[in-house]
Structure formats: C-alpha cells, structure tokens
Amino acid sequence: MFTLSSKNVEESPQFKQIIVPDGSVKKDLVPKVSNKELVRWYRTMVTVRVLDEKAMRLQRQGRIGFNVPTTGQEAHVGAAAALKDTDWIFPAYREHGAALYRGLPLRTIVNHYFGNNDDPHRGRRLPGLFGSRDQRFVNPSAPIGTQIIHAVGAAYAAKYLKDGTVTMVFFGDGATSSNDFHSGMNFAKVFDVPCVLICQNNQYAISLPVKRQTKAKNLVDKAIGYGMPGIQVDGNDVFAVYSAVSEAAKRARKGNGPTFIESVTYRLGAHSSSDDPTRYRSKEEVETWEARDPIKRFRTYLISQAILTEEESKQIDADIVDNLNQLVKEAEAVEKPPLETMFTDVYEEMPWHLKEQLENLRRIMGGGK
Numbered sequence: 001m002f003t004l005s006s007k008n009v010e011e012s013p014q015f016k017q018i019i020v021p022d023g024s025v026k027k028d029l030v031p032k033v034s035n036k037e038l039v040r041w042y043r044t045m046v047t048v049r050v051l052d053e054k055a056m057r058l059q060r061q062g063r064i065g066f067n068v069p070t071t072g073q074e075a076h077v078g079a080a081a082a083l084k085d086t087d088w089i090f091p092a093y094r095e096h097g098a099a100l101y102r103g104l105p106l107r108t109i110v111n112h113y114f115g116n117n118d119d120p121h122r123g124r125r126l127p128g129l130f131g132s133r134d135q136r137f138v139n140p141s142a143p144i145g146t147q148i149i150h151a152v153g154a155a156y157a158a159k160y161l162k163d164g165t166v167t168m169v170f171f172g173d174g175a176t177s178s179n180d181f182h183s184g185m186n187f188a189k190v191f192d193v194p195c196v197l198i199c200q201n202n203q204y205a206i207s208l209p210v211k212r213q214t215k216a217k218n219l220v221d222k223a224i225g226y227g228m229p230g231i232q233v234d235g236n237d238v239f240a241v242y243s244a245v246s247e248a249a250k251r252a253r254k255g256n257g258p259t260f261i262e263s264v265t266y267r268l269g270a271h272s273s274s275d276d277p278t279r280y281r282s283k284e285e286v287e288t289w290e291a292r293d294p295i296k297r298f299r300t301y302l303i304s305q306a307i308l309t310e311e312e313s314k315q316i317d318a319d320i321v322d323n324l325n326q327l328v329k330e331a332e333a334v335e336k337p338p339l340e341t342m343f344t345d346v347y348e349e350m351p352w353h354l355k356e357q358l359e360n361l362r363r364i365m366g367g368g369k
C-alpha cells in the first residue's frame, strides 16, 4: 500500500491535483470558474499570507499577544469558494482565508488581533479564534476536534429541517486522533447528514509528525472504516481543493451524505507564535514544501493564462500590504475595552458574584480602568 511522505506526495495514485507545482495544469480537470472569481481567490490567498507575516512581526514587537500562522495553507480558500453563502463553516484556527472569502472584513480581524474596543470579541479570545454569525463562520473551539461534532450536529439539524444547507468542518491531522473525530464521522455517515469533513493534513500536530499520530497509511483511508467516500487532495492546489469540496457538497445537497477529504498541505510557519519548529523539523523538509507553495503556483497559472499580468499581480500584492498597514495603524489607535467588559456581555444582567469580582478587581487596580 502507498504511504504518503513529504517527498512523494505527487506520486500518490489517489492524489487529486490540478495545478502542478510549476503552475501548469491538467487541462481537462480545471474547474469552470470565471476569471473575476479566480482573481478574488488570488486576492484572498495573498491577504491571508500578508496578514500572517504582519501578525508574526506585530507579535514579536509585543504589539499583539499571539498569532496562529496560516502560511502555506491558503489554498483552503477554494473550499469556501465551493460552498453557498448560506452553508455553515465550522473552522479550526487556520481558516482565515475561508472567513475572508465569506466577506468577514479584514478590519474586523485586525481589530480582533489587537483585542481593541472594536473587536467583536473585545479581547476575550485568543487572537485567531474568531467567528462571525453574519458570515456563518462559527467560532473555533480551542479543544481539538470538538467542532467536528458541532458541524455534524448542525448538518443533522439541516437534514431534519430540510433547509438545503450543507455544513463544512475543518480540522487538522492531530484532530483525527480525537474522540470527537470518531463519533462525528460515525454519526455523520450513519445518519447520512449533509456535511463535508475536511482534514487539513499539514503534517504536524505541534511537534508530532503525522506518522506518529496514526498507523493508517493515509488519513483518507479512515473514511473506509465509516463507510464514507474519501478524497485525498493536494491541499496546496486551490483548484483541486475547490473541485473536491464541490463534489462533496453536491453529494451532501442531493441527500447522499457526508464526505471525508484529506487535504495534504504543510504548515510553513510555526505552530503558533509560541513555537519554534526548527527543534523538530529540518530545513530541507521545509524547502521541499516551499517548492509547492500554493500562492506561487496559482499566480504562475493566472499569469500563464493571461488572467493577470505580472504587473497586475504585483500591484494587487502591494495594495494588500498598504491596506493592511493602514488597518493596523487604525486598529492600534482604537482604545482597549474598559475593564468591566471582562464581566459584561456574559449574562444579560450581571449576577452578584461577577459584580463582587468586578468590585474586587477595581479595588486591586486602584479604581483604574
């Protein structure tokens, strides 16, 4: 049986790939998507990259508290693009591209990074763990894998209500070892709920490589045990991700139940701003994956097809940087939430014990805000 390793991903017999790393394509597999839409995907992917690079610098400068890197995993934008706006997305914590594609304003994410008074979460969540009801982009849960059962439950509700919506849940390779993965996958297929379960196999759960996570040859093989269709896809290929999710969403909408997708990708950055990946992986391995960069190959494709010129792509990139720098400047100038907001917005009326804690805190802080 074929075992996937960082060196041979392209040789896998079941691996779905449309744009190969040099930017050329398997023509008959290219999805029918307008040029305008392709440029939207490109913009979104570049925005995610630029945001990540900026956020890491801001964190190192002590201007924001934390960052969850997304560099290398931007092709998941194709997954969001394959759904309808009325479908629900249950993300893990590296799906900034799906949120932006759905229309969550970049300004909101930047405010959230600063935990300022305009952050809808008002600084009460780890930066990167944001959600938005308007975009049907559910708040990620920090405990690994829990969103799988939430998404499957919501899909069960959609089936019961016959409202035609599909749910899509993202999770990492590490999450496939969680109890919630098992119960979610099992329940999803037993009740044939309209759910797309997409595992972003970025090769590591913090420092634990995927080969120490499971004895299965490939994560996609896990679908077989639940009687569910599985697709293994090049997770650095936006076309392949889009096609796989389109196929899965179509199946779900027809009433034919869930699909498990293993999206094979790589986290080029650290696990989080608190991690040092040089302690557990080699420079050579990272370079192997840098050569499969999802943005570079998509840009090469767009330019080769005259969908964008080299100059236009550079202009888009530069505009994104300028816009982000401006948003950062503005977000940094917004006041921090007042102290009492740690206790408000939790209950409609603040209960006595929170009032007491607020008073104690005020006393300790010397009445400061």
Ligand SMILES: Cc1ncc(C[n+]2csc(CCOP(=O)(O)OP(=O)(O)O)c2C)c(N)n1
Pocket: 092, 094, 142, 143, 144, 171, 172, 173, 174, 175, 176, 202, 204, 205, 206, 267, 271
């Ligand atoms: C239930 C649970 N156990 C452990 C952790 C600590 N933890 C945070 S992230 C992480 C790794 C998750 O890896 P994976 O699912 O592959 O996602 P990735 O971070 O690679 O995107 C772990 C173990 C947690 N948040 N929740």
